[in-house]
Amino acid sequence: MLELKDITWSAPSGEQILKGVSFKVPDNRLVAVTGPNGGGKTTIAKLIAGIEKPLSGKIYLDGEDITELNVTERARKGISYAFQQPVRFKGLTVSDLIRLSSGEERSDESLCEVLRKVGLCAREYIDREVSSSLSGGEIKRIEIATVLERPSKLAVFDEPEAGIDLWSFTSLISVFDELRRKKDKTLVIISHQERILSVADEIVVISGGEVKHSGDKEEILPLLLNDGVRSKVCPKM
């Protein structure tokens, strides 16, 4: 189980972004974190991955305090993270990244299989550099593939829908739904998309740096759809 307890965080400018955020993510559940832009959702994702450190508060993974662990240490504890804006590398290929992520040699066929899951016509991509030779949508899907292939217990996706086309998004929803049904990985997905919220087990709504609502999807989603914030939180795709 992942637990965030009384987390505060301020931007370098001094603006307080998170004001005492607490919530729990039970094992093998899909928890969607949603809310208006600027509310602190991406900061929460980075705090879980260790890219940012809280000003105060604690983060626990399976009861262990991981607040002071760095990114590598958290990755080795089983936390993986998909960047909202993926990183480009001159020289590293798609297969390099997926092999690094999975921690093992992979056959071309198995690389193709994971790329197909994220909607890429696979074989032609294997030896491509993860650089400007790929479009924003392609590189986003490769970023998601690196996290899907990582043997982690907790995977954090920061706005996986951003920058990908409708067909790939539909395919991605199926992948998340399948992972949720398998119940062998805990998923935290930062998203504005109603379709992602619909496949979640639980929803946490962050607004103004605080948890506004949290609970089972059946309880939270109707609140979102009826309280007038739908246009901010759940644009149709």
Added chain:
Amino acid sequence: MELITEKLLNVVSDWTGTFAGAYNIRENGQCAGRAVTENIDIITKTDKPGIDIKVKPGTKKETVSIPACVTKGDIDDLVYNDFYVGENSDIVIVAGCGVHTDSHETARHNGVHRFFLSKNARVVYKEKHIGTGTGDGTRSIDPVTEAFLEEGAVLEIESVQIKGVDSTRRKTKATVGKDAKLIIRESLMTDGEQAADTEFEVELNGENSGADIVSRSVAKGNSKQNYRSRIIGNAACTGHSECDAIIADKATVNAAPELTAANPDAQLIHEAAIGKIAGEQILKLMTLGLTEEEAENKIIEGFLR
């Protein structure tokens, strides 16, 4: 042959105790082994140190290896090697160089290579450089390359400086004829007090001739790198020069690509980028479980590959 030579040969030219095809091994300015084939002859020059490599027209799928090693200080090796590649040939040339010194004295190799590619000849030229040894004497490699490409010829140069070379000055000049192509891929790493100068000058003289030069380098420590390229388009041609450098510590990189078009149908492009490893690149690899140091090494390894 000395043990050091064998070790250097293994690194720079994949030596495993023998070479497939024709070869000439140069050790401390002397010939340490040679073989020729029916299609590739190697002849010692009589007017200056070096060899002539003559490839018969139509020779296909053959490799000729001409590595050179300097195994101790106080050796300043200068060699002139000329390659005459016959029409419609398609061969690989391996020309690695290793310099080693365990003393205060300089170990230097200076190879002057000239390539004469006849009509429709294709050559892949592979060159790896390395410096080794415990001494504080300078390890220096100063290659000079001149290439003359006749109609339809293609020359691909793969040049890699692995590590340990204190000083290198590389000069490459080429003239490219009708429908001929020159492709250069350079990878270079410097560290500590090392210095590396690279200079390319290519004249595209024939209609539909082309040049594609890509240099990727990493400069660490206090090292200094200078990159100069000049592509001259004298005909309807295409030319591309790209210099990408990763810089770290107190290193200095200077990149100066130059284009000269003397024909309205010459299409010439240059790119140059210098910068440190992006923090997000390191973070991404750390999220995959690599340490910061492992992430940097992996990024550099990929960049120079």
